[in-house]
Amino acid sequence: MEKPGTPKPLPQSQSQKRKLPSPQELISHYESQGLDSREASVKVIEDLQSALFRVISSGRAKKDKLLLDASRKLDSTNSRLAVVDAKLDSKPGYVQTFAIGLASGFALKGFDSVLPHFVGAVSQIWSSVRTVTKDSDSHS
Numbered sequence: 001m002e003k004p005g006t007p008k009p010l011p012q013s014q015s016q017k018r019k020l021p022s023p024q025e026l027i028s029h030y031e032s033q034g035l036d037s038r039e040a041s042v043k044v045i046e047d048l049q050s051a052l053f054r055v056i057s058s059g060r061a062k063k064d065k066l067l068l069d070a071s072r073k074l075d076s077t078n079s080r081l082a083v084v085d086a087k088l089d090s091k092p093g094y095v096q097t098f099a100i101g102l103a104s105g106f107a108l109k110g111f112d113s114v115l116p117h118f119v120g121a122v123s124q125i126w127s128s129v130r131t132v133t134k135d136s137d138s139h140s
Contacts, residue, residue, distance in 0.1 A: 023044060026040075026044045026047070027040045027041055027044055028040075030043050030044065
């Protein structure tokens with residue numbers, strides 16, 4: 001059995017005015033050409049698949065290039081945002097900076113009050129060690 005031709009698309013101005021046929025209308029068109037219901041359904045599906053393929057494949061190289069360029073730009077922007085986000089997360093805010101300043105101030109004040117006691121203790125240990133080593137040298 002010979003295959004009937006596919007319906008020809010209308011010129012652009014007429015196709016804008018006329019609505020697209022429904023699937024049932026397409027099946028009825030092929031049934032009127034002598035195909036049974038199943039064959040007409042398969043033919044409608046084949047036509048729709050081929051039309052979809054033509055729409056997708058037309059201008060595909062240009063679209064692929066644009067998509068690739070847009071994807072590259074998005075990746076670059078995303079990586080820059082990740083770097084900025086990491087920098088912002090690593091730096092303290094105003095409240096944290098103020099708390100760190102207060103803590104370091106108290107630590108320095110505490111260090112200032114502890115330092116004389118520490119230096120005195122170290123000098124006592126040093127003088128004790130010197131005294132012991134002088135005594136051991138004089139006994140030898």
